Amino acid sequence: MGAPLAGVTPIMAMTFFGFSLGKKLQQTHPQEKLRAHQVFIAGGLSGLCTAIIVVPAERIKCLLQAQANSAQKRFSGPVDCARQLFQEMGLRSLYRGTVLTLLRDIPATGVYFMSYELMKEKMTPHGGRVSDLSVARILLAGGVAGICNWIVAIPMDVLKSRFQTAPESRYRRVADVFREVLRDEGPRGLYKGFTAAMLRAFPANAACFLGFEVSMKFLNWLFPDG
Numbered sequence: 001m002g003a004p005l006a007g008v009t010p011i012m013a014m015t016f017f018g019f020s021l022g023k024k025l026q027q028t029h030p031q032e033k034l035r036a037h038q039v040f041i042a043g044g045l046s047g048l049c050t051a052i053i054v055v056p057a058e059r060i061k062c063l064l065q066a067q068a069n070s071a072q073k074r075f076s077g078p079v080d081c082a083r084q085l086f087q088e089m090g091l092r093s094l095y096r097g098t099v100l101t102l103l104r105d106i107p108a109t110g111v112y113f114m115s116y117e118l119m120k121e122k123m124t125p126h127g128g129r130v131s132d133l134s135v136a137r138i139l140l141a142g143g144v145a146g147i148c149n150w151i152v153a154i155p156m157d158v159l160k161s162r163f164q165t166a167p168e169s170r171y172r173r174v175a176d177v178f179r180e181v182l183r184d185e186g187p188r189g190l191y192k193g194f195t196a197a198m199l200r201a202f203p204a205n206a207a208c209f210l211g212f213e214v215s216m217k218f219l220n221w222l223f224p225d226g
């Protein structure tokens, strides 16, 4: 539990940093409202930026989860796992699964932020301000964004987890893992874990966006000109 929790904070910080950078790069002035496809692009950039933390964090998480279900204990914990991977094959081993993570997170994070912004806009009363939305509406928008994110992310997430936990020699290319899942389980195999991901997605992301909005309000109150 400790390791995933310790990983979530920098990942979410990087997620929101990448998104805000993606928005700034497309705006001509700070108040400019972006169109839906521009919000998607900003989210995609966020997915790209987070890969630097997400890939090794998930490689370690997936290996430890796989080990928990087997009799053989190769790693004593996350730090030992990182150390062993690095000693064996350097950064290349820690960053195994980068392509699949990018294929998952660039589109999924684009959809994540786009659906959140669209939901907030749709729920804003005519003539009202998006920034005045109630807590319940922010929770709803965040929860729906989490669901949309996972609908897009799940197939690549299934492939990525398999790829990251397999012995180095098992798959030569990313396409090999895709072919294997389709051959053994059919297209349904790409949606393994769908229900569990959905059950977690709504509350986790509702809370995440509420935390983000509250922190932003607090920071804007502390530094009104910042």
Ligand SMILES: CC(=O)O[C@H](CC(=O)[O-])C[N+](C)(C)C
Binding pocket: 011, 012, 015, 105, 108, 109, 112, 146, 149, 153, 200, 201, 204, 205
């Ligand atoms: C795939 C993933 O980590 O999704 C995040 C939401 C969640 O439920 O964990 C969102 N994001 C990729 C934007 C960090």
